[in-house]
Amino acid sequence: MQRPHLVRWNLVCMEKRKGGLGVRNLALMNRALISKWNWHFANEREAFWKKVINQKYGVEEGDWCTRAVSERYGVGLWNAIRNKWLFFKNRLTYQVGNGRSVKFWKDKWYGDELLCESFPSLYSISLSKDAWVSDVWNPNRDGESWTPLFSRAVNDWEIAMVERFMLKIQAFRVQKEDDDRVVWTASKSGDFSVKSLYSILEPGEAVLFPCNGIWRVTAPPKVAFFAWEASWGKILTLEQVQRRGYFMANRCFLCLSKMETADHLLLHCVKTRVLWNLVFSLFGVAWVLPCTVKDTLLG
Known part of the structure; x- marks a missing residue:
């Protein structure tokens, strides 16, 4: 029997700080790697390969990029690179x-x-x-x-x-001895990196997610992965089974009174609370559990 897919692939491909697993999206990674050549073209003024490209396609004013590629044959690679220039330019100063x-x-x-x-x-x-x-x-x-x-x-x-x-x-002064250069605004150093562009291309914004409490603790990987699933409420509870079209009674198998959700099963079930109270007493902690697993890990 095929196991159900609990988490969307686009969530898996997000950075860990955004709540994902950090698996690279190959399409976005390819786009970032292609755009890197626009950075090389703008900075490597005397490179031989750039002179060859300039001679073939011509160069726009300022010598930061070539003219738009209009030929139909034999230019697929550079055409793909040049098409990323306008998007790339918006992140430059x-x-x-x-x-x-x-x-x-x-x-x-x-x-x-x-x-x-x-x-x-x-x-x-x-x-x-x-x-x-x-x-x-x-x-x-x-x-x-x-x-x-x-x-x-x-x-x-x-x-x-x-x-x-x-x-x-008026406070700015032109320096006659120096050449103009481009600065990548998405990094503190001003130098381009594929990682910084990938982060821009990646959908979704940074959210409040307990990535440090999951991935930067001394715990077996399978435990950390289970905590990640539970933070998103994606463990295979009866609630999740029902969402996938299976008709069955949804009752917590521990207390047999409440609906079996991730938050109930791991935090609020009367049987689970006995275990939590035992842990709190061992460490001398007085704490009220939050509503969700994610908030608990954030706390």
Whole structure:
């Protein structure tokens, strides 16, 4: 007889801190590994393989990625890599060096937003919406400063906004000797990792789950696995059997009075409470058991 499947596969594939078993989803892992080549392309400026790719497909302004692949044959691999660029770019910021490869308005180089989104009114009257950071930076004899050019003089009611705009960028200085580089925002170091991208791609958000109380204790693996199942209420109780279409009376086989659920069987059954009270008395603990196994392990 085939044993029933108690836990959904997508839950099994979630990280342990999110309540899963940490089994890798191969489709998401493949997507993360493919995206890694976008990071290599953006950072390895002088690599020979990058020069070959540039020569074949051409490069977009800034030299961060190639142009979109349009040929039909023989380009499946790079096409798959290039198609991940827009998703990948949304997790990048730019560290400005000389400012020759970073768009002043359209790239995320100062703060958490694009300047064109933070100041849409000023962007709409900008003379050069595709200007590089180096184009707006003006080193002169009296000192270095920002000189964005607009198509008209600002109105009185726009002066406060212009002041906020200049205050936002005036503390930043372009470093002529350094090259621009990309920074991966999903890691503290700023360097790309497949693990961090996989975590972003993985569905589901971090939940309050007792992963430390299950996996980081001195207990046999089968005990830890049973505790994980019980935390999700997925042990094979009569309640679970009924959900799978079997018609039978649902009574706890210990007390014969309540419905047999995971929480009742392991916590609240009168027979089980005798065992809990014995444990509490041995350790001198006065404790009221929570409603669920998950809350008990969290406590």
